[in-house]
Structures are given as structure tokens and as C-alpha cells.
Amino acid sequence: MERVSGLLSWTLSRVLWLSGLFERGAARQPRIMEEKALEVYDLIRTIRDPEKPNTLEELEVVTESSVEVQEINEDYLVIIRFTPTVPHCSLATLIGLCLRVKLQRCLPFKHKLEIYISEGTHSTEEDINKQINDKERVAAAMENPNLREIVEQCVLEPD
Amino acid sequence: MRLQARGKEGEATFKLDVIHSGKDFWGEGVGKYWKQKCDSWICKSVLSEGHQRTVRKVAWSPCGNYLASASFDATTCIWKKNQDDFECVTTLEGHENEVKSVAWAPSGNLLATCSRDKSVWVWEVDEEDEYECVSVLNSHTQDVKHVVWHPSQELLASASYDDTVKLYREEEDDWVCCATLEGHESTVWSLAFDPSGQRLASCSDDRTVRIWRQYPPDNEQGVACSGSDPSWKCICTLSGFHSRTIYDVAWCQLTGALATACGDDAIRVFEEDPSSDPQQPTFSLTAHLPQAHSQDVNCVAWNPKEQGLLASCSDDGEVAFWKYQRPEGI
Numbered sequence: 047m048e049r050v051s052g053l054l055s056w057t058l059s060r061v062l063w064l065s066g067l068f069e070r071g072a073a074r075q076p077r078i079m080e081e082k083a084l085e086v087y088d089l090i091r092t093i094r095d096p097e098k099p100n101t102l103e104e105l106e107v108v109t110e111s112s113v114e115v116q117e118i119n120e121d122y123l124v125i126i127r128f129t130p131t132v133p134h135c136s137l138a139t140l141i142g143l144c145l146r147v148k149l150q151r152c153l154p155f156k157h158k159l160e161i162y163i164s165e166g167t168h169s170t171e172e173d174i175n176k177q178i179n180d181k182e183r184v185a186a187a188m189e190n191p192n193l194r195e196i197v198e199q200c201v202l203e204p205d
Numbered sequence: 206m207r208l209q210a211r212g213k214e215g216e217a218t219f220k221l222d223v224i225h226s227g228k229d230f231w232g233e234g235v236g237k238y239w240k241q242k243c244d245s246w247i248c249k250s251v252l253s254e255g256h257q258r259t260v261r262k263v264a265w266s267p268c269g270n271y272l273a274s275a276s277f278d279a280t281t282c283i284w285k286k287n288q289d290d291f292e293c294v295t296t297l298e299g300h301e302n303e304v305k306s307v308a309w310a311p312s313g314n315l316l317a318t319c320s321r322d323k324s325v326w327v328w329e330v331d332e333e334d335e336y337e338c339v340s341v342l343n344s345h346t347q348d349v350k351h352v353v354w355h356p357s358q359e360l361l362a363s364a365s366y367d368d369t370v371k372l373y374r375e376e377e378d379d380w381v382c383c384a385t386l387e388g389h390e391s392t393v394w395s396l397a398f399d400p401s402g403q404r405l406a407s408c409s410d411d412r413t414v415r416i417w418r419q420y421p422p423d424n425e426q427g428v429a430c431s432g433s434d435p436s437w438k439c440i441c442t443l444s445g446f447h448s449r450t451i452y453d454v455a456w457c458q459l460t461g462a463l464a465t466a467c468g469d470d471a472i473r474v475f476e477e478d479p480s481s482d483p484q485q486p487t488f489s490l491t492a493h494l495p496q497a498h499s500q501d502v503n504c505v506a507w508n509p510k511e512q513g514l515l516a517s518c519s520d521d522g523e524v525a526f527w528k529y530q531r532p533e534g535i
Contacts, residue, residue: 118448121470158449182261182350183321186321
């Protein structure tokens, strides 16, 4: 009971915060889209961990509740919060990269994407969150052939 | 604001630059040169040999004869224009990783570059087209996203992932950081000086645009300065208008209108209220174009010769041209 109400108040505060960012007259209440969230989850759960021979789902790096999809003014905002297995900086940013690439390529509906480390799971989470949400840094990282290769292996569709 | 033309670039286009004559522009990702022919644009040249990786930014020299291209391959190429052909005359090396931006000073003798290696480099070019690095500035603590020169003074500004804007000037034989502008709560992506050079606009991942004003020593308003350097104060913050990261801001040198490129796919134009206090100006949103592109708008640029003409480019691979008209009664 406690957990549900915590989630609800977090969602409400997020909705209010987002509404405040729109200019007068254009504010709409974002609608939470559960079906779309499952569609997203289906794509990310099979991503392989960069180090271990398991998927992100198996390692509980992502779970169904990791994904939130909001519909704002006919556009979709996808928010993912993941829990890295170890508090290692480079691995966390690598997982962030894999999530972004997979969705960019495979998600059929137009969307904006925000990826975060679940609060309290990493000492430098602000730094990591900033990096993985900076599209220029992401683009530059993907031009690195070694990094690219690892990402490609992780997002490869299971047979 | 209405659409004039749209061109397909084929790849995500990060930046474009409009030549001083207003008739040609450069869009890149790969590096394509377009010329206006009647109402449509024809791609005249593709420069695919200069760089090994993404071309992030291009800039025309003030005389219009040269083009500088900044690349993720850590180099900056200088191209000489010969009608519709370009020849690479030199490659500037030195940055440790991706070069994010390049800008020519209005005199045409100085060039600035900045990089993810946190530094800003100032280069001098002589009459023989020889380039020399005259300063490496390590003031920022993170990735530097953008550099821009003051329209008439040899004053340089840089925007960074470290959430600050820094200003630099020459002192004796070197360049020094003479001001740091703090206030943004996230990465500052771009900068633009107003036509007079007294004010600077900055845009950020924090979804705001900030306007900063220069106060020289002994100014009337009593703003304190240290030594002989002017102080900079934030005199206006535009917040609540943009719903995602603002990637670019452009200040029209002809009309003073401010345009923004946003990650919510929209373009917006702001104009200063003429009756507002110059020390505390207010800006009104005079145009809002949602879905100007189908993805993030990365860059906007005003035509320097023709009023109201705005170019934009986007992750959707398109470059678009717009005609903006100031609404009545402003």
C-alpha cells in the first residue's frame, strides 16, 4: 500500500512539473500510456548486459516498472530508469547507450527519450545521467569502433 | 512564420551557417554546399574528403572566401572557395578529441575552436593563409560546446557542458579568461551576441534562454567590476517556453529578433518589448512553430542580408527556410 501511494505521488508531481513547463494555453495533462510502456519494455528486456551473458531483464537491471511512457500534446516521452548491477561508471553509461540505440532503431512510434539511473543506486548518478542524455556525447561515443561493437553485440536481436 | 523551402540532407544535420551574402549556405553532417537558384536550393558541392568523422560545425569567414569545418575527428579544415568548388588549404590539429565548434572573428584574422577536451584554442591567420595557434585556454571543467566572437571587439565567448559561459580577451601576448557567467542549471549549448555586442544570449539543456549584459567599469548602474574588465550580469531569463533542451539561439543582426532551436521539434522567435527597461528587458514570444521539423531542431540561423529569413536544420535530416514577419502592434 505504501509503495503504490509513493509511486502515485511521484507520478503526480512529475505530471504537475511537466505541465508547468508549457506555455499558457498549450498545457495538457500528460497521459500515462501503459500499453506503450510494455512495448518499450519488450524491446529493452532482451538487451544483453555488456559483461555478463544475461539479459538486462534476467539481471533485473530493468523491470516493467522501469519504463514510463507519457503522451504530451500528441508526442510520446519515454522515461527509463535502470539499476546497474555494479556501481561502475563506464558500465552504467554503456547500458544507457544500449538502451538508447535499441529504442532509436526499433521503437516504431516517434518518441523523445530520457534515461536515468534509479535514484540511490550509484554514487555518480548525476554525472552518468547527464552523459547518457547528451545526444552529442552519445553520437560521438557511437563513432568509437570498439564501443560501437560492444553496443551492437548487446542489442542484437535474440535468435 | 511560413515555410519557404525544405531540403533533404539525408542525414541528421547538426549545424548550418549562412554566408554573409545571404545567398549560399553550408549544411553539414557530411558537408554539403547549397546555392539558391530562384526559389529552390541546389546542392553544388559535397565535401566528403576532408574529415574522417562527423562534421559538427561549419563557419564562413567574414569575407566569404573561406569555410572552416570542425569535426569529431579532432581536426578543423579550412577550405578556400573558388566559385562552387572548395579546396582544403590547411588542417588545424591539436585538440585531443571531438571539435565541437569553430568561429571566425569579425576581423577575419582570428579563429577559435573548442572541443570535448575542455579547451578553447585561438588561432591567428596571416596574409599568406598561414595558421598558428596563439593560445590554448583551459578554463572550462568540461566539454566545450560552442564558441562565438563579439561582433566588433576581439572578445570571445564559449559555452560548456560545465553549465557556464566564459569570456576571453587578449592580454599582452596571450589570451585570458576575463569573465565566467554562472546561472544555467545544465549544459549551455549555444550563444549569440546582440547586434551591438553589449548583450549575450545563451541557451541551455535547462530549457531556458538567458540574456547577459556587459557593464564596463564606472558604469552608470553601479555594477561592480574588478579591475579593468567589464562585469556581466544576467538581466533576463526566458523560462517556461521550451519543453526540452534548447540547442541553438540566433540573434538577428538586422532586427534584433531572437530565434531558438529546440529538442521539442519547434522553432520560436522572441522580440524585446520596446518599452521595457534596458537593464531588465522583457521579451515576448512572437512566433512559435511546433513541429517545424519531425525531430529535434539543432540549429537556426538568420540571413545576414535579408530580413526575416531564417534557416533551420534538424535530426530529421532536413534543412528548412522560413519567412518570419514581426507581428503588428509590437
